[in-house]
Amino acid sequence: MRLALALAWLVLLLAAGWWTSTRLEFSGDLRRFLPDPRTPEQRLLVDELGDGPGSRLLLVALSGDVPETLAAQSQVLHDALAADPRYSVVANGGDAGLDAFPEHLLPYRYLLTSSFDDAPLDADTLRDALDARLQDLGSPAAALVEPLLPSDPTLETLALADAWAPNAAPERLHGVWFDRAGEQALLLVETHAAGFDPTGQVEAVEGIEALFDAARGDSASTLEMTGPGAFSVEIGGRTQREAQRIGLADTIGLILLLWFAYRSWKQPLLGVLPLASAGIAGLTAVALLFPGGVHGITIAFGFTLIGVVQDYPIHFFSHQRAGLSPWRNVRALWPALSTGVVSTCIAYATFLFSGVDGLRQLAVFTIAALAVAALATRLLLPAIVDPSPPDLAHSPRLQRLWHRIEALPRPKWSLALLALLALAAIVFSPGPFWQNDLSKLTPVPADALARDAQLREELGAPDVRYVLVAEGGGADGVLQATAALRPALDALVARGALDGYDMAARYLPAAEVQRARQAALPEAPALQAMLDDLLADSPFRADAFAPFVEDVAAAKSAPLLQRSDFDGTPLATALSGLLLERDGRATALVSLSGLDDPDDVAALAGEGDGVALRLLDMKEASESLVAEYRGRVLAAMAVALVLLVATVWLSLRAASRAWRVLMPTLLTLLIIVAVLRLCGVELTLFHLVSLILAAGLGLDYALFFEHAGDSRDEQVRTLHAVLVCSLMTLLVFSLLALSSIPVLRAIGVTVTLGVACNFVLSLLVARHRAAIVAARADEGMAT
Template structure:
């Protein structure tokens, strides 16, 4: 046994190692928020499209804004100022408000290509009459308030084709314009939309973008009373992150205070809370280190759920503390407890090993974290912690209160048929309770408040944003074939718009026609000789002089002879994001997407698409099928885990009666948890299933230690003391999680809290040895 001085040195060395590990992890660990890591491999085209859209698609990068609270003129001015401020920020690919800034969609070097992008001359070529009518309109413009904007454009663009193309490039079904910017239908809110460079599930990038918006608006709206509403996936992720951090702080504070008080009351020593933290901290850091070494980054859910392992690993040092007694060295105490402790650890780890073969990266991370954490906590409790424990001055088996409680428990009848009836009742509730059993809707796992979702839906409707459920997809061998295939759909889609089955649509070919379409337009442009004659005739009798339009003639000739635009020519321009978001190069093939607005009759659209290569993708259906596939894998893993766990216990205990007494409380608890959740109308999701494994691990520990106590009354009392402390600490941790507003944490918290209560009671009733001669004995 170490001297007090050496124990202090040993503890400081342990703490130094932990501090060094924490520093290394802080410098190297990358935390990811990409939910795709917790999704199974996509198998159908719709599922693959859904996964792409979730993480990298333009929809996940959109931030929607509205400014209200001032008069329309002020709102329009603030909209323009905010657009200009954000457009200069490198965090954004584009920022649009429907105003003059939309001209930026056509960079100066691409201006001659306006005659290849415009649709105005597809039916009637540019000729003398069309040009003369345009010049007459320019005369009127020069006498209007728009003269300052129009006059510089006339020499190179007398038809204002730049404005026509800019208007054409606005999102389909966009909002109304007032005072040169977008407004909602009521005319009380100015609207903007921004697309971030950071992916939707890049929390750092989204936080920077959202912070930039709020900072710019605060400077612009200072003293005006205007208010900003900001929605979109990025805004939601930032809000969720802030709320999660706030909840983690108050839950962590209450947990820490509660656990310290509980340990002080239970053991009446300030050293116990300090020593008990060492195996827990070692477990958490070991789990993170294992994930950091085996994976490129750790998912935030892995970290959040992994640290709930405190519900299991905290039990290990507590059993050591509660079984300590005078005359028994801490090392011998740990050696006596080790077979039981090791059985529980191995069985629980085996349950998580099955996740390594789930095919889901997030579950593999969770398995590695858990196995490393549990093993480290158990080994440090067995090998290191005893060296720091002072020799015991008291035996918890001598407690009069504990003895009274044990006598009361001993009077309880041993349940037999009542357990069967309880199981039958639970099965009846599970089978007969109306309502859906499984939660397949991913959106219900979001902690975004309903009012925030309602604001987002309202803004999307006002901005004419595309439906988030339905999407058309056309696959082709290359980009040009995909553009041509999507162009071929326009006639059918336009018919549906006229019939009211569809409010609008958007496709990459709106922004960048196929090379075939561009060449067709080139062939209809006048050659230099004809263009000069056309211009001379159009200016006859007008104040305009033909020689003033030399830039116009130069642009016409450039458009007529230039190589058609390709997607690669748009890199670095605002058009690039619009085209890339709807034209996906997936290596062996290219998919052209058509986003839909206001689709009211999907079946009518499916019928209209017959005979084409286009497919109507139902992303809601794809997400549900993905969740179903995921759940199937998890349930399969759970089934294998249950068999391996039972086999581990059977090998360790060998006696059928002992095996049944250990496994029965855990199995019945799992059944009761599901029944209670069903009784209260809770639809089960993935996180309920994972929490069931954690609850099963707790129940296994409780039953194993009651079995370990055997018929020794004093050992039974020490076990009772340890399990009371363990269960109270676990209930404290997970009950607070169950109060969280984050659905994932709430699901885990409620499930494990129910598991602790049921496991403790059933382990007391089923797993403990009943000693008749001690039932009425004194302390």
């Protein structure tokens, strides 16, 4: 009968697992672990991180062969990527200069150039241009100028190419971009998929790798990619691989530990059923409530709750013995077990108000998993276990261990001294207490971020901290407002207070400016008449500049340029990153590089003509985002602490008992923070997650020691259960502490410290003194 019930339970789990797998979508979107923005500056920051063009950029480096071979491979890869619809922009320096000027924009050069704003395109201007071209044709520049002459005697194409050139362009070698050492060929790729679209980025990254393999041939060259999309793909894959390895090791460790602890093959198999039920329940809850996808970090961390979930059947197994009904056993354990479940769920429920989607997922996963594991232990497990296993209270090894523990002195004032020392370490340890760097809230390793920064520097991308932001109702207004800043910004550059700047108006003039330039262009007949007069005694043929007349006529009657006209060109990335249009509002950004004194630019801020100008400190915005988020989490944790104390108090109905349970947990939290501070660790969001988990574990240990009372046999059984639970949890989180992902490693180290401290303190503080009479009676029976 018991076997049939166990098989039925297993079949239900398999069916539920299959149903959940059909509805579960995994996500590698790192924004799920970023706080919700509150201020306009924070929203702009997160929007740029998530949906801005910067999030779609992949930085590619080819290395491992001679420069000539790398340059050839770079060009082959460039051509293959440019023909692939998954990529909107591909640049490697091979199309630098005139070749980078989009052909369909050539007639618009007279609307884009500022050359004729002060001096109109009249006979005097044309005469000076034709005289200059005659001199050019007799100079070494003839090969460059001659192809342009028929359509562009004023060389506006060259003027625009020069104006649009990056302030700090990368090195060029063999016709393509290289790093300064000449050892790596560089490419810049913009994907159509957003940086945090995991499916699209996986396809884009795999596509680049496949095309490089085809371009490499027999060469020993290698490819390296960085950027948000590459990080998303790498972290998603690494998290999945590590979760599988850790899960496999945990499963094997669990089976071996349970077999060793109970000397039976039944307990390991039966103990897996509540655990599997908890995992499937957590996944199902997250899949139903978060249809946008479950983050891999949530899954990886959620399954480490094996250290908590497995406690419930372990306590049940350790207390089961011959002569005691399994149902009576579980009813006796239920007050302590249910109090631990409710307390831990209260702690994790605070994450529902954290403002971080990844933590909300974690809270839902945890609460559902713990509740189902506890209910499965209470309502299902007693029906399938062996009702008459050996009584662990009679184990000679456990008896000897119990006697050694009983002989230990009970700490009293020494605990107060320990608490004071921990507080002193927390307060007086040098260095910042909190980590406010937004990049540390993502699971991207520091070396990967450093490599990304290095490639961006090689490609000439500015290290921008300060940004001027113009916000208004339409693109034209913000373009005009930022264009009006150019004289003041040029003056700052001239006196060395600013290294450089970039703005959308540099590439796309406002509609009003374009109309004014169209109106100033001469009509085709007038322009032709001017040319006829100038060419009458010129070496040029009379019809030499017919394409020029056609282009000017086309520019005069053409519809005004829109941002969409730049799509698919190398300018699209720069333009879309500097001009944002959402929900009927437009935002133009002016990036500022090497700004010495922010007050110089802050003085330009203000509001007028429906456009608000302000200086944004990206570092300050990111730090304020983290600080505000942390404040919300700490407030929620304070509420959770009050509720947790109230739950324990109501359950135990006595202040002394509640204090004996709560004190080990509270002291453990102080010790963990003190150790981290002494090791120079700046606390992050994920340390808070770990502290809550450590508190839940410690509360469980203390509750069961308190529940054992002064019965020596009950204490020995509880000692066995807590030993097995703590060893299982140590196995899980020590493996997590070895993870290559910083977030998981921080969680593993923190909880491992917590498990060790909680076990020792609960053993010394929460455990009752065994009754002397019962102890002597037992000794007499043994004799």
